[in-house]
Amino acid sequence: MEIKSIKILGRDGCRNCSTMFQNTMDILAEKNIACDCQHVTDLQQIMAYGVMSLPGLVINDKVVSYGKILSKADIEKFIEVN
Template identity: 50%
Template sequence: MIIKILGSGCRKCVTLAENASAAAVAAGKQAQIIKVTDFAEIAAYGVMSTPGLVVDDKVVSAGKVLTAEDIAKLL
């Protein structure tokens, strides 16, 4: 699965990326984590608050730093 973190590289985005990779490990899933910093691409997901979390091209959360447990439930 592909997990994308949408955000211009602020602190929250970094934390969310770390939590996402921990969640993937905990859920026993093979996941590729991609940080999307290009605004054109972020805009294409229609996200208005960063950081955004995209799992397999579907936006699952925006503007929140989810914990690893929260993300694991979404995977």
């Protein structure tokens, strides 16, 4: 399946959320994957996904992880299987 969008759901100023976003951007660059990648901090948008624990990882509008700080290797696995 082609990855069209990735969203990291997190809070402004959250170091872990920002790190997860940067790690995701690094992986996309390393693998030459072109997709829309966003760091979503708007609480209403986050709640629309039903996510109550941050950070969250959304691939192609499907929540694949939340409430866990993922390593680069974990993020890469989610990207590969989606």
